[in-house]
Amino acid sequence: MAARPKNAFYAQSGGVTAVINASACGVIETARKYPEQIGTVYAGLNGILGALQENLIDTGKESVEAISALRHTPSGAFGSARYKLKGLEQNRAEYERLIEVFRAWNIGYFFYNGGGDSQDTAHKVSQIGAELGYPVICVGVPKTIDNDLPHTDCCPGFGSVAKYVATSIREAGFDVASMAATSTKVFVLEVMGRHAGWITAACGLATEKTGQAPHILLFPEIPFDEAKFLARVDECVKTYGNCVIGVSEGIHTADGKFLADSGLRDAFGHAQLGGVAPVIANLVKQRLGYKYHWAVADYLQRAARHLASATDVKQAYAMGKAAVELAVKGHNAVMPTIVRVSDAPYKWKVGKVALAEVANVERKMPRDFITDDGFHITAKCRRYLAPLIEGEDYPPYRNGLPDYVRLKLKPVKRKLNTEFKV
Amino acid sequence: MAARPKNAFYAQSGGVTAVINASACGVIETARKYPEQIGTVYAGLNGILGALQENLIDTGKESVEAISALRHTPSGAFGSARYKLKGLEQNRAEYERLIEVFRAWNIGYFFYNGGGDSQDTAHKVSQIGAELGYPVICVGVPKTIDNDLPHTDCCPGFGSVAKYVATSIREAGFDVASMAATSTKVFVLEVMGRHAGWITAACGLATEKTGQAPHILLFPEIPFDEAKFLARVDECVKTYGNCVIGVSEGIHTADGKFLADSGLRDAFGHAQLGGVAPVIANLVKQRLGYKYHWAVADYLQRAARHLASATDVKQAYAMGKAAVELAVKGHNAVMPTIVRVSDAPYKWKVGKVALAEVANVERKMPRDFITDDGFHITAKCRRYLAPLIEGEDYPPYRNGLPDYVRLKLKPVKRKLNTEFKV
Numbered sequence: 123m124a125a126r127p128k129n130a131f132y133a134q135s136g137g138v139t140a141v142i143n144a145s146a147c148g149v150i151e152t153a154r155k156y157p158e159q160i161g162t163v164y165a166g167l168n169g170i171l172g173a174l175q176e177n178l179i180d181t182g183k184e185s186v187e188a189i190s191a192l193r194h195t196p197s198g199a200f201g202s203a204r205y206k207l208k209g210l211e212q213n214r215a216e217y218e219r220l221i222e223v224f225r226a227w228n229i230g231y232f233f234y235n236g237g238g239d240s241q242d243t244a245h246k247v248s249q250i251g252a253e254l255g256y257p258v259i260c261v262g263v264p265k266t267i268d269n270d271l272p273h274t275d276c277c278p279g280f281g282s283v284a285k286y287v288a289t290s291i292r293e294a295g296f297d298v299a300s301m302a303a304t305s306t307k308v309f310v311l312e313v314m315g316r317h318a319g320w321i322t323a324a325c326g327l328a329t330e331k332t333g334q335a336p337h338i339l340l341f342p343e344i345p346f347d348e349a350k351f352l353a354r355v356d357e358c359v360k361t362y363g364n365c366v367i368g369v370s371e372g373i374h375t376a377d378g379k380f381l382a383d384s385g386l387r388d389a390f391g392h393a394q395l396g397g398v399a400p401v402i403a404n405l406v407k408q409r410l411g412y413k414y415h416w417a418v419a420d421y422l423q424r425a426a427r428h429l430a431s432a433t434d435v436k437q438a439y440a441m442g443k444a445a446v447e448l449a450v451k452g453h454n455a456v457m458p459t460i461v462r463v464s465d466a467p468y469k470w471k472v473g474k475v476a477l478a479e480v481a482n483v484e485r486k487m488p489r490d491f492i493t494d495d496g497f498h499i500t501a502k503c504r505r506y507l508a509p510l511i512e513g514e515d516y517p518p519y520r521n522g523l524p525d526y527v528r529l530k531l532k533p534v535k536r537k538l539n540t541e542f543k544v
Numbered sequence: 545m546a547a548r549p550k551n552a553f554y555a556q557s558g559g560v561t562a563v564i565n566a567s568a569c570g571v572i573e574t575a576r577k578y579p580e581q582i583g584t585v586y587a588g589l590n591g592i593l594g595a596l597q598e599n600l601i602d603t604g605k606e607s608v609e610a611i612s613a614l615r616h617t618p619s620g621a622f623g624s625a626r627y628k629l630k631g632l633e634q635n636r637a638e639y640e641r642l643i644e645v646f647r648a649w650n651i652g653y654f655f656y657n658g659g660g661d662s663q664d665t666a667h668k669v670s671q672i673g674a675e676l677g678y679p680v681i682c683v684g685v686p687k688t689i690d691n692d693l694p695h696t697d698c699c700p701g702f703g704s705v706a707k708y709v710a711t712s713i714r715e716a717g718f719d720v721a722s723m724a725a726t727s728t729k730v731f732v733l734e735v736m737g738r739h740a741g742w743i744t745a746a747c748g749l750a751t752e753k754t755g756q757a758p759h760i761l762l763f764p765e766i767p768f769d770e771a772k773f774l775a776r777v778d779e780c781v782k783t784y785g786n787c788v789i790g791v792s793e794g795i796h797t798a799d800g801k802f803l804a805d806s807g808l809r810d811a812f813g814h815a816q817l818g819g820v821a822p823v824i825a826n827l828v829k830q831r832l833g834y835k836y837h838w839a840v841a842d843y844l845q846r847a848a849r850h851l852a853s854a855t856d857v858k859q860a861y862a863m864g865k866a867a868v869e870l871a872v873k874g875h876n877a878v879m880p881t882i883v884r885v886s887d888a889p890y891k892w893k894v895g896k897v898a899l900a901e902v903a904n905v906e907r908k909m910p911r912d913f914i915t916d917d918g919f920h921i922t923a924k925c926r927r928y929l930a931p932l933i934e935g936e937d938y939p940p941y942r943n944g945l946p947d948y949v950r951l952k953l954k955p956v957k958r959k960l961n962t963e964f965k966v
Contacts, residue, residue, distance in 0.1 A: 134722075137723070138719055138722050138723060140715075168725040168726065169726075171725065171726065195718070196715055196718055196719065197715075197718035197719045197721065197722040198722035198723070199722070200722075201722050201723075201725055202722050202723055203723075203725060203726045203727075204723070204726045204727045205726050285944055285945070288944075288945055289850055289945055289946055290844050290847075290848070292945060292946065292948070293562075293618055293619075293843075293844065293847035293848055293849060293850065293946070293948075294842075294843040294844055294847050296617070296618055296619035296847060296948060297560055297618065297619045297843045297846065297847040298843065299619065300556075300560050300619040300620035300621070300622075300623050300624050301559070301560060301620070301623075301624055301625075301626070303590040303593065303623055303625060304590065304591075304593065304625045304626045304627050305625075305626045309843060311844075327943075327944070327945065328945060330943075397819065397822055397838075397840075399840075400819055400822075415842050415843055416819075416840070416842060417839075417840050417841060417842035417843060417844050418819075418821075418838070418839050418840045419839060419844070420716075420837050420838060420839035421715075421716040421719045421720065421731060421837055421839060422712050422715065422716055422733075422839050422841070422844075424719065425712075425715035425716050425718060425719040426712075426715055427715060428711055428715065428851060429850060429851070431944065508943060508944065511943075511944035511945070512943075512944045513944065514938070514941055516936070516938070519936055521749075521752075521930060521933075521934075522707055522710075522749070522853065522930065522933035522934045522935065523707070523710055523711055523714060523749065523750060523933070524711055524714065524715070526714070526715075526718060
């Protein structure tokens, strides 16, 4: 009689995206094609917490249609977690608990869908499993809107945010241009990206010719220079009639002070409420007197599955699929990657990288992706970004709204009679 | 020899929408079908200012393709204006100037595409024209995201904003639900609507079952009660694990104080930067301690042609078309309307109303559209709103982004040698 195949554990980690569920779909649908190597795929309820607390979802209990619908559903369908496992030395108990749960559920594969920290965790799990005599094949599935994982052309999740912010700032730019004669002259859109300006850069794709919105981009990589910024705003309004600005939440001055933490206090002396867009807009108003509007996209940008990039959706699914294919071939402690073959037409293939090389390496935006004056993107940046937003992949609609799936998420009956406090 | 047909003047007025250009398209394409009654359609550059300053766009110089593309292009393609003509007694000179320009350009039809104020202006123009011996057929074309025009089932522009905010808050709701175990528990989305809660109500369409986002809506019609609100937030977090809130920019306390003007001051004592979402979010943090995120959609919501309601686009076009058809039949001082025939399936037809009945009447949201506790919409409200967001009408895409048209907008050579200062 053949050995019972090992089961798999899949978890979502960190901030969610419009397409992380497409990766989940890729993992689960592909695993079902290898019944001799992979038994059941268990998903962690709320990410890695699901493993630590033995809250596992048997994905086999979700219908084929529901799993398929994950491909067009934003957010983390199984729950994600902002929970970083500590180093092996600091909290060995957490890793041992993971292995305990894996052993109880005959888990032989660990698929961890997240950013840099998560890849580091997956790497550590592969090490501790071997050390404790319970080897687990650990494969990372890349995900992050921040686009800061190394060794991959881009990160699933980023392309859809990029398409959303570029579309939104183009649309707002049309709006402002049509009103500027008698009303709003300056518009500020705040986008995510605390350390890296990838998302801010994507706003720049909306500008096809000089004079089109956005006119100014403010990157976290470029120290904010108030005088230079105000001069440029004034020049734009005088030249083009209006000025549309895309700003990263993480911009700061040369001395490292975040603009979003600008010393604003309410009547009780409480710190200001956050949001760099209103700070920038108010600065323009006070110094230049222009009427302004501002928007903060926040979660709207990373949840906007209705406007996902078809390229991004394909890549997210492909990474989930490739992770399983690597695992059944016995590759351990690796992560599939996206390898760019050509820019235009965009061609890419699936590659792989050792987790050891991914962990704790952050990919920064190259300086030559930003124009010399620091206020826009270069042609080189545009060549890199353009393919990532290519194509539309609309979700189905019901009653006028996107028809996203909600899973049953009924946890399995626990096998262990131990509790684990996190 | 037949008399030379009169020309038409078309202008966009007030805040723009995702579909006001669809109305422009309806006006221009329909006028071209009546060459014996209507000569050239001139559009005002920047709305009514274009007439006052004799900055006219000959729409015949724009290509057929460009005019057709207006149907899928947001914003006001000819420029809109926040410029309200004063009363006849206060500034008769403005009205006389309009008639002077109309006379110079043989304008016999005036199509004014705007909200309540604009319909009032169109009404006055019809009166003054007759009085000055230069009769002009004045027909209003309804437009406003605020949905506050009377005598019409809804206002073109509203349905698309409604679809955008309902989709966005559903997507953000999925995001928050998947993160709430370890991260954000409360999310606040601020939407437009200073006086009426129509847009806030539309957020409520995303909730199909109790417990789904949004959990709380804050309407300008319901005085903000801090204690009651905080109790409800806490209840939602404890019951559903998270709380998603849609809030109108215009909410205020029982004594009329706007929450967005909450006494916040910066280090120099300047008034706060605006935005009610951060005020609400911060209140929750201070009193309940929950981690929050907030978004302010601002212009993104009214410019989001990428997510337009197909019903809204059809109605916007139909209103432009009907305005021309009314005009060529000799109807003066009227506005076409949308008449609801049935809710489900939604059936509607084109009606008309005298401008005198539209001017200065604001349609409020009925109290029975809001639940007794003031925090959500009723089934009756849902029946009214649901059809307005039905259907998708995607714009074409080029290079991954919506391909919106930019007109040439070359003003005609002026005939008058008089300047008019506004």
